[in-house]
Amino acid sequence: MNPYETEKLLNEYLLFHYGADEEVLPWPGGPLDALDYPQRCVAECLEVAALPGNARALDVGCAVGRSSLELARHCSEVVAIDYSARFIEAAKVLQSRGSLVYSRADEGEVVTSLTARIPAGIEAGRVQFECGDACDLRADIGSFDVVFAANLVDRLPAPERFLAALPGLVRPGGQLILTSPYTWLAEFTPREKWLGGRDGRSTLEGLTLALGAAFSLRETRDLPFLIREHARKYQWSVAQASIWRRTV
Numbered sequence: 001m002n003p004y005e006t007e008k009l010l011n012e013y014l015l016f017h018y019g020a021d022e023e024v025l026p027w028p029g030g031p032l033d034a035l036d037y038p039q040r041c042v043a044e045c046l047e048v049a050a051l052p053g054n055a056r057a058l059d060v061g062c063a064v065g066r067s068s069l070e071l072a073r074h075c076s077e078v079v080a081i082d083y084s085a086r087f088i089e090a091a092k093v094l095q096s097r098g099s100l101v102y103s104r105a106d107e108g109e110v111v112t113s114l115t116a117r118i119p120a121g122i123e124a125g126r127v128q129f130e131c132g133d134a135c136d137l138r139a140d141i142g143s144f145d146v147v148f149a150a151n152l153v154d155r156l157p158a159p160e161r162f163l164a165a166l167p168g169l170v171r172p173g174g175q176l177i178l179t180s181p182y183t184w185l186a187e188f189t190p191r192e193k194w195l196g197g198r199d200g201r202s203t204l205e206g207l208t209l210a211l212g213a214a215f216s217l218r219e220t221r222d223l224p225f226l227i228r229e230h231a232r233k234y235q236w237s238v239a240q241a242s243i244w245r246r247t248v
């Protein structure tokens with residue numbers, strides 16, 4: 001079964017995207033700089049001053065939608081796509097009701113009921129959530145001033161197909177923001193399709209080979225993030241953001 005269709009990951013991602021800092025990490029001395037990742041990816045990587053008026057953004061692999069909502073602070077239209085019907089359904093319920101109750105795992109079967117809310121100052125109606133496949137996006141999706149894909153490439157069965165579509169998706173002068181901890185696993189991506197992490201090649205080198213003709217690499221950034229599994233178990237990772245500009 002697709003792990004992103006399970007209740008466990010739905011709850012983990014609602015906490016990851018919408019949990020208050022103290023709900024995620026009540027431990028003094030924990031890695032506070034790894035909190036609020038979906039929000040930080042947009043705040044630290046999007047060049048707001050370079051956006052045109054009425055900017056259009058695409059968030060691919062949006063999960064339960066926090067980064068899509070953050071993009072809507074700056075873009076008048078955000079198309080937010082994920083393969084998981086369960087994640088998209090949750091994002092739509094949150095969008096229409098403004099809140100969504102979920103369970104945080106604490107210990108064994110013991111959970112705490114929490115509420116995800118649309119953050120203040122965001123026009124949630126700017127976001128259009130839909131189910132879709134990053135490797136086979138609908139033909140009429142159009143083009144964008146920003147394409148954003150957080151922690152996606154190492155979860156795709158055919159990442160090269162997603163990358164090959166990007167020159168047609170990002171408008172000339174537009175921004176491409178990719179982040180990933182480059183956790184390549186054969187259960188998601190057949191080894192021969194890994195962009196890096198094999199044959200002595202890094203994923204950044206693989207991305208540059210695939211994107212270099214149509215994009216210039218502006219900057220890379222290290223972005224730590226924290227996913228809570230239960231009260232005493234966390235995944236701490238460091239994604240690399242690569243920030244690209246579509247050549248004109």
Ligand SMILES: C[S@@+](CC[C@H](N)C(=O)[O-])C[C@H]1O[C@@H](n2cnc3c(N)ncnc32)[C@H](O)[C@@H]1O
Nearest residue numbers: 004061062063082083084132133134150151155
């Ligand atoms: C590691 S999560 C990252 C989610 C989110 N961007 C974040 O940073 O929290 C990977 C996401 O990609 C989605 N995904 C996996 N394969 C996909 C595909 N072929 N097309 C679109 N989304 C996909 C999963 O459902 C999941 O929501």
